[in-house]
Amino acid sequence: xxxxxxxxxxxxxxxxxxxxxxxxxxxxxxxxxxxxxxxxxxxxxxxxxxxxxxxxxxxxxxxxxxxxxxxxxxxxxxxxxxxxxxxxxxxxxxxxxxxxxxxxxxxxxxxxxxxxxxxxxxxxxxxxxxxxxxxxxxxxxxxxxxxxxxxxxxxxxxxxxxxxxxxxxxxxxxxxxxxxxxxxxxxxxxxxxxxxxxxxxxxxxxxxxxxxxxxxxxxxxxxxxxxxxxxxxxxxxxxxxxxxxxxxxxxxxxxxxxxxxxxxxxxxxxxxxxxxxxxxxxxxxxxxxxxxxxxxxxxxxxxxxxxxxxxxxxxxxxxxxxxxxxxxxxxxxxxxxxxxxxxxxxxxxxxxxxx
Amino acid sequence: xxxxxxxxxxxxxxxxxxxxxxxxxxxxxxxxxxxxxxxxxxxxxxxxxxxxxxxxxxxxxxxxxxxxxxxxxxxxxxxxxxxxxxxxxxxxxxxxxxxxxxxxxxxxxxxxxxxxxxxxxxxxxxxxxxxxxxxxxxxxxxxxxxxxxxxxxxxxxxxxxxxxxxxxxxxxxxxxxxxxxxxxxxxxxxxxxxxxxxxxxxxxxxxxxxxxxxxxxxxxxxxxxxxxxxxxxxxxxxxxxxxxxxxxxxxxxxxxxxxxxxxxxxxxxxxxxxxxxxxxxxxxxxxxxxxxxxxxxxxxxxxxxxxxxxxxxxxxx
Numbered sequence: 001x002x003x004x005x006x007x008x009x010x011x012x013x014x015x016x017x018x019x020x021x022x023x024x025x026x027x028x029x030x031x032x033x034x035x036x037x038x039x040x041x042x043x044x045x046x047x048x049x050x051x052x053x054x055x056x057x058x059x060x061x062x063x064x065x066x067x068x069x070x071x072x073x074x075x076x077x078x079x080x081x082x083x084x085x086x087x088x089x090x091x092x093x094x095x096x097x098x099x100x101x102x103x104x105x106x107x108x109x110x111x112x113x114x115x116x117x118x119x120x121x122x123x124x125x126x127x128x129x130x131x132x133x134x135x136x137x138x139x140x141x142x143x144x145x146x147x148x149x150x151x152x153x154x155x156x157x158x159x160x161x162x163x164x165x166x167x168x169x170x171x172x173x174x175x176x177x178x179x180x181x182x183x184x185x186x187x188x189x190x191x192x193x194x195x196x197x198x199x200x201x202x203x204x205x206x207x208x209x210x211x212x213x214x215x216x217x218x219x220x221x222x223x224x225x226x227x228x229x230x231x232x233x234x235x236x237x238x239x240x241x242x243x244x245x246x247x248x249x250x251x252x253x254x255x256x257x258x259x260x261x262x263x264x265x266x267x268x269x270x271x272x273x274x275x276x277x278x279x280x281x282x283x284x285x286x287x288x289x290x291x292x293x294x295x296x297x298x299x300x301x302x303x304x305x306x307x308x309x310x311x312x313x314x315x316x317x318x319x320x321x322x323x324x325x326x327x328x329x330x331x332x333x334x335x336x337x338x339x340x341x342x343x344x345x346x347x348x349x350x351x352x353x354x355x
Numbered sequence: 356x357x358x359x360x361x362x363x364x365x366x367x368x369x370x371x372x373x374x375x376x377x378x379x380x381x382x383x384x385x386x387x388x389x390x391x392x393x394x395x396x397x398x399x400x401x402x403x404x405x406x407x408x409x410x411x412x413x414x415x416x417x418x419x420x421x422x423x424x425x426x427x428x429x430x431x432x433x434x435x436x437x438x439x440x441x442x443x444x445x446x447x448x449x450x451x452x453x454x455x456x457x458x459x460x461x462x463x464x465x466x467x468x469x470x471x472x473x474x475x476x477x478x479x480x481x482x483x484x485x486x487x488x489x490x491x492x493x494x495x496x497x498x499x500x501x502x503x504x505x506x507x508x509x510x511x512x513x514x515x516x517x518x519x520x521x522x523x524x525x526x527x528x529x530x531x532x533x534x535x536x537x538x539x540x541x542x543x544x545x546x547x548x549x550x551x552x553x554x555x556x557x558x559x560x561x562x563x564x565x566x567x568x569x570x571x572x573x574x575x576x577x578x579x580x581x582x583x584x585x586x587x588x589x590x591x592x593x594x595x596x597x598x599x600x601x602x603x604x605x606x607x608x609x610x611x612x613x614x615x616x617x618x619x620x621x622x623x624x625x626x627x628x629x630x631x632x633x634x635x636x637x638x639x640x641x642x643x644x645x646x647x648x649x650x651x652x653x654x655x656x657x658x659x660x661x662x663x664x665x666x667x668x669x670x671x672x
Contacts, residue, residue, distance in 0.1 A: 003669075010356070010358065011366075013358070014366055014370070014372070021371040023369040030369065039661075042615065045654060045657065045658060045661075049654030049655075052627070053651045053654075056630065056646045057643070059643045060641070060647060099651050102651055188377075189374045189381055192368070196368045199367055255392060256389065294391075296386055297387060324414050325415070327411075328411045328413075331410045331411030331414055332408055332411025334407040334411075335403070335407030335408025336404070337404075338400050339400070339401070339404030339408065341404075345393075345400060346397065
C-alpha cells in the first residue's frame with residue numbers, strides 16, 4: 001500500500017535512474033485496487049474461511065442425497081469453477097477471496113466426485129482435475145485461486161502416479177519441481193517483465209511450487225524409508241545437489257570468490273558434505289529452498305526450508321540403521337567439522353574486515 | 356522510502372522496464388547482498404555445528420546410559436547444569452549467548468530431576484516432576500527477560516496442570532480443566548501486553564504475544580465447543596464470560612496496537628463457535644447450507660473491516 005506521494009516518488013526514482021517510460025495511471029490503479037500486499041492474517045482467514053464453508057456445503061450436498069445425481073454435480077462443479085475465475089476477474093477484491101476460494105474448492109470437489117463415478121476411471125478423474133486446474137490457472141488473476149490451482153495440479157499428478165503404481169516417477173516429479181522452482185526464482189526479472197498475465201501469476205505460482213516441492217520431497221523420502229519402496233530417490237538427491245552447486249557457483253560472483261581454485265575447493269567441500277545425505281532427497285531439497293529463500297529474500301520459503309531441513313535431518317538420523325554409538329560419532333564429527341568451518345570463516349571475515 | 360519487490364512487479368507491468376532494469380532493481384533493493392550472505396553463512400555454520408555436536412553428545416549418553424553408575428548419571432546431569440549456568444554468567448559473552456545458555460540451564464533442571472527420579476525410582480507422579488521443574492527454574496525465568504525461556508516456562512505450567520488433572524484431580528470435568536488453562540494462559544498474555552505497554556525496556560516480541568494469543572484463542576474455542584455439547588456443566592458460563600471479556604480486550608488491543616493478527620484469530624474463533632452451535636442446536640440437513648453461507652458472509656465482512664482498518668492505519672502513518 002502506498003500514498004500518492006510515495007507512488008510519485010517511486011515513479012520519479014525509476015524514471016530518473018533507468019530512464020523508463022511509466023504508465024502512471026496504470027501504476028496508481030494497481031495500488032488503489034487493494035489487491036497488493038495482503039497481510040498474512042487476511043490470507044489465512046480467507047483460506048480457512050473458504051475451506052470451512054466449502055466443507056459445510058459439501059456435507060449439505062451429501063446429506064441431501066444429491067451425490068447420486070452425478071451429471072448435476074458435474075454441471076454444478078464446472079459452473080462453480082468458472083464462476084470462481086469469472087468472479088475474481090470481475091471483482092478483484094481481497095474481501096471476496098474467501099468466497100472465491102470456497103466456490104473453487106466446491107467446484108473442484110464436485111467435479112472430482114462426479115467424474116470418478118461417471119468415467120469409472122480414477123486416472124481419467126485425476127487428468128480432468130489437472131486440466132481443469134490448468135485452465136483455472138491460465139484465466140485466474142486471483143492469488144489464492146492460482147495458489148490452490150498449483151496445489152491441485154500437483155495433487156492430480158500424485159494421484160495419477162500412486163493410483164497406477166508408477167512409484168519410480170515420484171523422484172522424477174520431485175526433480176522436475178526442483179528445476180522449475182529454481183527456474184522461477186532465478187528468472188524473476190524476466191518473468192515479471194514478460195507480460196502482465198504471467199507477472200500477476202508469479203507470486204502465487206512461486207508459493208505453490210515451494211509447497212509442492214516440499215510435499216514431493218517428503219513423499220519420495222517417505223517411500224524410501226517408511227514404505228521401503230525403492231524408487232531411485234538417490235537420483236533426486238544428486239539432482240538437488242547439482243542444483244545447489246549451480247546456485248552456489250553463481251553466488252560466488254556476489255561473494256567475490258574469484259579464483260577458480262578456491263571456487264572448486266568450496267564446491268568440492270559442499271558436495272562432500274552433502275554426499276552422505278543422498279539416501280534422503282528431502283535434506284538437499286530443503287537446503288536448496290533455504291538458499292533460494294535467503295538469496296531471493298522470500299521469507300516464507302526460507303522458513304519452510306529451515307523447518308523442512310530440521311525435520312528431514314532428524315528423520316534421517318532416526319531412520320539410520322546404525323547403533324547409537326555410530327550415530328553419536330557421526331553427529332559429533334559433523335558438528336566439530338561445522339564449528340571448524342565457522343572459526344575459519346570467522347578468521348577470514350575478520351582479516352578481510354581489517355584490510 | 357524502502358522499495359519492495361511488489362513495487363518492482365507493479366512497475367514491470369506498467370512501464371517500459373526491461374528484464375535488465377528489473378534485475379538491477381531487484382538486486383539493489385530486494386535480493387541479499389554480500390554482507391548478508393557472510394552473516395548468514397556464519398550463523399548457519401554455528402547453528403549446524405552446535406546442533407550436531409550437542410546431538411552427538413546426547414546420542415553418546417543415550418548409548419551408554421544403562422551402563423553408567425548412578426552417581427555418574429546424576430553427576431553428569433548436574434555438571435552440565437553448572438556448566439550452562441556458568442556460561443550464562445560470563446560477562447564478556449554476548450547477551451544473546453548468555454540468555455541461550457540460561458535457557459539451556461533451565462532445560463537441564465528438568466534433566467537433573469528426571470535422572471534423579473529414574474535412578475532412585477521415586478515413583479513420583481509426572482505432575483510432581485513438572486511442578487518441581489517449574490518451581491526451581493522460576494527465578495531464572497523471571498530475571499532472564501528472554502521470550503523463548505518464558506515460552507518454555509508457560510509450557511511447563513500447562514503440562515503440570517494437565518498431568519495434575521489426569522493423575523490427582525480426576526473428578527474435575529474437562530471444562531473445569533480448560534477453564535483453568537484459559538485463566539493461566541490469559542494471565543500470561545495480559546501480563547505480557549501490560550509489561551510491553553508500560554515497561555518499554557521489557558517489551559515482549561510480537562511473535563511471543565501472537566503465539567500466546569493463538570493459544571488462548573484455541574483453548575477458548577475448544578472449551579466453548581465442549582461446553583456446547585455439555586451445557587449443564589457449571590463452569591460453562593464462566594468460560595463464556597471469560598472468553599467474551601478476553602476477546603473484547605483482544606479486539607481493543609488489536610485496534611490500539613494495529614495488529615490484524617488478533618482480530619483475525621478472534622474472528623475465526625467466533626465463526627467456528629457459531630458454526631458448531633448452529634449445527635448442534637438445529638440438527639437438520641439445511642443447517643449445513645446455512646452455516647456454509649454464514650461462514651462466507653462473516654469472513655467477507657471481517658476481511659472488509661480489516662482492510663478498512665489497514666488503510667486507515669497506513670494513512671495515519
